[in-house]
Amino acid sequence: MRTIVLLLLLTPGIIQAFSQGFEPNYDESQVPFYTLPNPLVCFDGTKVKSVKKWEEVRRPEILKFFSKNVYGITPPYIFPEISYKIISEDRAALDGKAIRKEVLVEFDKKYPEFNLTILIYLPSHHIGSVPLFLATNIFGNHVISDDPGITLTSKWIRNSSKAKVVNNRATEASRGIRSYRWPIERIIERGYGVATYYSGDLDRDTCDGYSYGIQKLFAEEGQNEPQPDEWAVLGAWAWGLSRCMDYFETDDEIDHTKVAVFGHSRTGKAALWAGAQDERFAVVISNDSGCGGAAISRRQFGETIGCITGHSPHWFCANLKKFGDNIGNMPVDQHMLVALIAPRPVYIASADKDRWADPKGEFLSAKHAGPVYSLFGLKGLGVEAMPEVNQPVFNQIGYHVREGGHDILPFDWECFMNFTDYHFSNPNRENHSGR
Secondary structure (H helix, E strand, O other), rough: OOOHHHHHHHHHHHHHHHHHOOOOOHHHHHHHOOOOOOOOOOOOEEEEHHHHHHHHHHHHHHHHHHHHHHHHHOOOOOOOOOOOEEEEEEEHHHHHHHHEEEEEEOOOOOOOHHHHHEEEEEOOOOOOOOOEEEEEOOHHHHHHHOOOOOOOOOOOOOEEEEEEEEEEEOHHHHHOHHHHHHHHHHHHOOOOOEEEEEHHHHHHHHOOOOOOOOHHHHHOOOOOOOOOEEEOHHHHHHHHHHHHHHHHOOOOOEEEEEEEEEEOHHHHHHHHHHHHHHOOEEEEEEEOOOOOOOOHHHHOOOOOOOHHHOOOHOOOOOOHHHHOHHHHHHHOOOOHHOOOOOOOEEEEEOOOOOOOOOOHHHHHEEEEEEEEHHHHHOOOOOOOOOOOOOOEEEEOOEEEEOOOOOOOOHHHHHHHHHHHHHOOOOOOOOOOOOO
């Protein structure tokens, strides 16, 4: 009976992993011995001793490996006729505290099923342009607030009793179902905007090849399945974050030089990948992103590469599967994904009871990306030991592990905003110290 109750509390991916007989390791004494690849030693064995060599040699080869073997290669951008249309606007939303905009992004008029709708909230009484947090959501824009002015998506959504999704469609009862994860009024009070788009606008979170994803607009004629090194779901979601940034560059109310891209769980993986590829994102934030996100894969703690490519193979390119049983032969690990973001600030957040996502492994990625930041003359994380629960630390890299499980809570948001205040010199910042 206790096992049944436990499974009901877990995500579909975890339930599937357990149903397939996967037994995660949660014992630190059983973590195998491993050696992390050095981010400052090239694949040919030469050392990186200058920013120039990092930027011209080492960074490109690491980025290429992640592209071809983990997230899949993102194709060149090919939509010259992209258009932006504000389909709704309320300059006195949330009882006058916010400006709400919905922006329809049309990539190709022949394929309206891939239109992307960006939901944006900005402080109603801002001065100049506003720094902003951007993330994808997995149940539709309407779940982040019970604001009745948000358009209810008509697109396919994964069925969920918690999210009030019935027959793969949103319902009025879905409104605001995830609002606790999006404290919009507090974010606005702190002087920030927040924006999101529904991941299903670009690709469903299902294993269906190119059947429903925007990838098919880039595919060869007659191609129905991706090649082993081609982008998959996480790549499509990360691509969508960059397309949102394209719009922000056209909106004078948004400071596109101060956009923090963030994500939780699977969307945290996408946020890291977006931040690694697109250097326009000023700050990158990962919350409980775990395996294939911020956690060190070689630790084999909680979820593993072998497990994740079994229960969610559509998230990554097919080439990743070949490393499931021999992760030690992979010449990269996730600390090198974090290092690709350098010299820009990056924040990694964990939860002490979210062992599936390996909090210590996420901390170690933050720590071991530090040498690349040092190359730029910057202080990375600035600590050697994992901090105590609810005790955030940050310099150019930030980290915290809070008490609780796999979720986004107000504590996380306060840490994120303290970190961005520190780096953006936000005029509305409060007096916080992160060090």
